Amino acid sequence: MSTGTFNAFQMAQEQFDRVADQLDLDQGARAFLRVPMREYHFSIPVRMDDGTVKTFRGFRCQHNDARGPAKGGIRFHPKETADTVRALSMWMTWKCAVVDIPLGGGKGGVICDPHDLSQREQEGICRGYVRQIARNIGPLQDVPAPDVMTNAQHMLWMMDEYESITGAKYPGVITGKPVGMGGSLGRTEATGSGVIFTVREALKELGIRPSDTVASVQGFGNVAQHAIMLYNKLGGKVISVSCWDQADQVSYTFRKKDGIDIHALRGITDKFGGIDKNKARDMGYELLPGEVWIEQDVDIIMPCALENQIHKDNIHKLSPGVKLIAEGANGPTTPDADKVIREKGTFVVPDFLANAGGVTCSYFEQVQCNMNYFWPKDEVLSKLDMKMTSAFQAVSDLAKEKNLYMRDAAYAISVNRVVEACRLRGWI
Numbered sequence: 001m002s003t004g005t006f007n008a009f010q011m012a013q014e015q016f017d018r019v020a021d022q023l024d025l026d027q028g029a030r031a032f033l034r035v036p037m038r039e040y041h042f043s044i045p046v047r048m049d050d051g052t053v054k055t056f057r058g059f060r061c062q063h064n065d066a067r068g069p070a071k072g073g074i075r076f077h078p079k080e081t082a083d084t085v086r087a088l089s090m091w092m093t094w095k096c097a098v099v100d101i102p103l104g105g106g107k108g109g110v111i112c113d114p115h116d117l118s119q120r121e122q123e124g125i126c127r128g129y130v131r132q133i134a135r136n137i138g139p140l141q142d143v144p145a146p147d148v149m150t151n152a153q154h155m156l157w158m159m160d161e162y163e164s165i166t167g168a169k170y171p172g173v174i175t176g177k178p179v180g181m182g183g184s185l186g187r188t189e190a191t192g193s194g195v196i197f198t199v200r201e202a203l204k205e206l207g208i209r210p211s212d213t214v215a216s217v218q219g220f221g222n223v224a225q226h227a228i229m230l231y232n233k234l235g236g237k238v239i240s241v242s243c244w245d246q247a248d249q250v251s252y253t254f255r256k257k258d259g260i261d262i263h264a265l266r267g268i269t270d271k272f273g274g275i276d277k278n279k280a281r282d283m284g285y286e287l288l289p290g291e292v293w294i295e296q297d298v299d300i301i302m303p304c305a306l307e308n309q310i311h312k313d314n315i316h317k318l319s320p321g322v323k324l325i326a327e328g329a330n331g332p333t334t335p336d337a338d339k340v341i342r343e344k345g346t347f348v349v350p351d352f353l354a355n356a357g358g359v360t361c362s363y364f365e366q367v368q369c370n371m372n373y374f375w376p377k378d379e380v381l382s383k384l385d386m387k388m389t390s391a392f393q394a395v396s397d398l399a400k401e402k403n404l405y406m407r408d409a410a411y412a413i414s415v416n417r418v419v420e421a422c423r424l425r426g427w428i
């Protein structure tokens, strides 16, 4: 996930330092918020299917819990690093604050590639992860969720292990669980739908009808797929998507200029978001190098894969017609590329606002678990829409009022809220 010298944590700190300067934060607050409050690194021994024992490295960071229990996903990725998890936990703090939910920021990860692991081996990692961290997570401490390459089944194994250890039922220990097992309707589509709620609002500000727009999407996992479906419903057309090809170990862009068929493409996609390239070719898709997703002549780009995807080496390739960048991924744009975008004046819905729908629905899942009463899907999604729309409005109002870049306005709101919570508690 980190390419070359890219370090996500340095990037998160650089972003924070910029906003700390703008807000004129004192040294004490800066030093406290620049690093996670707590972090855990551990080994997870797993008996593999061939009888050998393999040790996987796991991490959990709790960046800040002044506003509530830490919250954030656990990702499985072969290139996971402690610094990536640190960065993602920090971004979760800002994300929960921008949508004003009573949660802090956390994140976890395991260095592994689920493509190469059987279901039984993945279950071993999930249960082993919880055995290592059970004392330090919980509904009132830190609540994990799915992220890159983890899903509802992983969450359920983790919950089950936690409940076995504690000897009681704790559905609130983890979110993103299967529906019927403490999960919320709408959670699967929440992140992608949330991205599009903000796209809809941004287009209103720009005075453009969604049906007059065309988009290029990077990634074809859970976030991208649900974002595309809702964007299509609003009348938008996606002409290209890109995704990782596990067999060739590169990514490809799949393009159809008259618009991709999301449902047909989903039908030839594996559970990690990898599209079958041969079947796609037969269906009339052009198969192009992965990196060209950014060069497409479109109105909107949506990076919905990983961090460090729009950087100094490709920002000049961004098509001049792009009017809106909606960041479905966490940390897709590096600060040097961001400077170019800011100076150009392209409208950006920054990551921790655009993709906050997932954690917002996780919060709804916790609320429903606490009541032991589950809402219909429409109710979940309309509450999600309200939350995302009001967060977008607050950021955009501040941006207009103070003539700020959208990312800076979002950061200002979040950092102020977190600083205020830390101050009220007497921490800083």
Ligand code: GLU
Pocket: 071, 072, 073, 074, 095, 143, 144, 145, 146, 147, 148, 175, 176, 330, 355, 356, 358, 359, 360, 362
């Ligand atoms: N992993 C998701 C994110 O990055 C969701 C986190 C959550 O639901 O806690 O926002």
